Amino acid sequence: xxxxRPADEVRATxxxxxxxxxxxxxxxxxxxxxxxxxGSSVAGGLTRGDVDLHLRVPVPxxxxxxxxxxxxxxxxxPEIWKPTLATFAVPGTPLPTGLAATPAGxxxxxxxTRTWALLRADPQLLARLDAVKRSARAQDYExxxxxxxxxxxxRRPDHPAGGS
Numbered sequence: 001x002x003x004x005r006p007a008d009e010v011r012a013t014x015x016x017x018x019x020x021x022x023x024x025x026x027x028x029x030x031x032x033x034x035x036x037x038x039g040s041s042v043a044g045g046l047t048r049g050d051v052d053l054h055l056r057v058p059v060p061x062x063x064x065x066x067x068x069x070x071x072x073x074x075x076x077x078p079e080i081w082k083p084t085l086a087t088f089a090v091p092g093t094p095l096p097t098g099l100a101a102t103p104a105g106x107x108x109x110x111x112x113t114r115t116w117a118l119l120r121a122d123p124q125l126l127a128r129l130d131a132v133k134r135s136a137r138a139q140d141y142e143x144x145x146x147x148x149x150x151x152x153x154x155r156r157p158d159h160p161a162g163g164s
Contacts, residue, residue: 004046004133007039010095014040014051017093021053030068032057032101037116039133040095044123046130051097053090054112062103069101084108115149118156125152 018036025034038052039045057065066086073088076098080087084106090097102109119126129148136144 003048004130005049007042007045007047010040010047010049010051011043013094017051017090017095017097018053020093021090021097021099024072025055028068028072030055030065030072031061032065033104034099035113037100037112041116042120042126045119045126046133049095051090051093051095053097053099054109055099055101056104056109056113057101059103059105066101069099073099082108111149111153115152118152 014036018034022034025032033056035041035054035056036051037054038050039047040049040051055065055069069086069088073090075081075087076089077087084103085108086101088099088101090099100108100112102112119129129145132144132148133141
């Protein structure tokens with residue numbers, strides 16, 4: 001597994017990637033709001049040194065946006081695609097970069113936006129996630145992180161993305 005390192009080591013580069021990709025997508029006519037999520041988006045957290053981008057697409061533009069993204073970017077993890085989730089690699093960036101696109105307001109949109117908002121707002125939650133990352137075996141890393149996020153949303157029924 002890639003070694004974990006402080007997000008602060010890569011945050012400035014991640015923000016440059018975000019700004020560059022906002023320009024690229026806007027110039028290509030891809031609608032939506034592009035956000036930085038993932039470990040590199042949280043000061044004081046841990047990251048594997050990659051950049052996770054989340055494109056929130058207006059629902060009426062969803063089909064056209066994913067069609068255009070397929071023309072621009074390589075599809076990754078097609079096995080996890082859902083009607084409300086599409087994933088892509090972003091080549092040519094200084095750090096490994098992925099882009100997840102979701103229709104705004106969908107379950108996957110809320111999962112990306114709300115969980116990272118909770119983690120940025122609560123140092124104890126962030127410490128729990130970092131402990132999960134440190135203890136995960138390489139082959140289990142993505143699964144245990146996903147389970148952490150599922151649990152976080154279940155335990156926060158007061159939060160708009162939480163609850164059952």
